[in-house]
Amino acid sequence: MDTKRENKKKAPCIAVFGTGSDVGKSIISTALCRLFKNKGINVAPFKAQNMSNNSGVTPEGLEMGRAQIVQAEAAGIPPHVDMNPVLLKPTSDVGSQVILFGKAVGNEKAADYHNKKENFFKKVCAALDRLREEYEIVVIEGAGSCAEVNLMPNDIVNFRMAEYADARIILVADIHKGGVFGQIVGTMECLSPKQRKKITGFIINRFRGDIGLFDDGISWIKKKTGKKVFGVLPWYHHINIEAEDSVVIENLKRVSVTNENIPSIAVIRIPHISNFTDFDPISRLPGINFNFIEKPQELSLFKAVIIPGSKNTRSDLKWLKKTGWSGKFLSYTRNGG
DSSP states (O other): OOHHHHHSOOOOEEEEEESSTTSSHHHHHHHHHHHHHHTTOOEEEEOSEEEOSOEEEOTTSOEEEHHHHHHHHHHTSOOOGGGSOEEEEESSSSEEEEEETTEEEEEEEHHHHHHTHHHHHHHHHHHHHHHHHHSSEEEEEOOSOTTOTTTGGGOSSSHHHHHHHTOEEEEEEEGGGSOHHHHHHHHHHHSOHHHHHHEEEEEEEEEOSOGGGGHHHHHHHHHHHSOEEEEEEEOOSOOOOOOSSTTGGGGGOSOOOOOTTSOEEEEEOOTTBOOGGGGHHHHTSTTOEEEEEOSOOOOTTOSEEEOOOBSSHHHHHHHHHHTTHHHHHHHHHHTTO
16 A cells, blocks of 8 residues: 555645626636636645536547546646546436446436435545546536535535545636525525535626626625635637537527528437537637537528537437428438438
8 A cells, every 4th residue: 555645735726707698707717727726736626526518639649528528628637537436428318328437338218217326426536536646636516506405415526525625615606697695695595504604605607787786786796705705707719629518509599590591501400419519619609600400491501501519319310200301301411412
């Protein structure tokens, strides 16, 4: 046994939790990794469990969440599966393929997976311990809303992980979604006194306009919760970090064919779309109109129509037939599409 390694003091952890999904946890965790790196601190990212069909690949050829790969890059270190030991790739509304330390170990229904959470929790704790022994600080990213009371008994990503790591928690809220005061106060009200105590303060993300007009809001939050507001971050349009889940493409369904002289490409938004971030480079090319579309429509205006990869091929094939897409495809190809 390596006594020196066993007696080595574990690195401290800071956790970034959210009032909901897509509030900016990944971006802020990435920023913290770069901030610590720039200060000369050896930092590593960590997320116990990710749910996404947009996985990335490590230099060893193992799968893990894209966010932690980006965060590792921000930290100036190679990505490792210890940074995201469990990855769930949804195959239906009630089941997922389970990726453990970068390798597929089978498909599980949600209820069956919950019954195995204790075993998975031990494994993710071991992964975090290894990171804490190698690095000076670890930035832990939470998942979704940290206040889902029905999920807390089986939680291995949010508070249970923060308690294990004795991590201080920053709670991120998204003012762009509206109701930021309700997001913060509502989240705090759903937590136990012990959990509330671990929240050190808040970050308000995606603010537009004159920040001075929000001073009263900051004061109200401080008075209501007794916690600090660490900062209010402006809305940034130029951050192009690949998304992890389909929440992000919900806003990309509208077709915006504005000029018939500009080539337009359509990607069908199937229910179990996989690796949709593969289309990011195309969507950013100048001179191309790029669209995710869901409802069947006339396709003649599009130079190309793409049916993307699926994590549940049979189910999505049935959906294409049921919704009428198959007829649209036949018409498109017959007319030279």
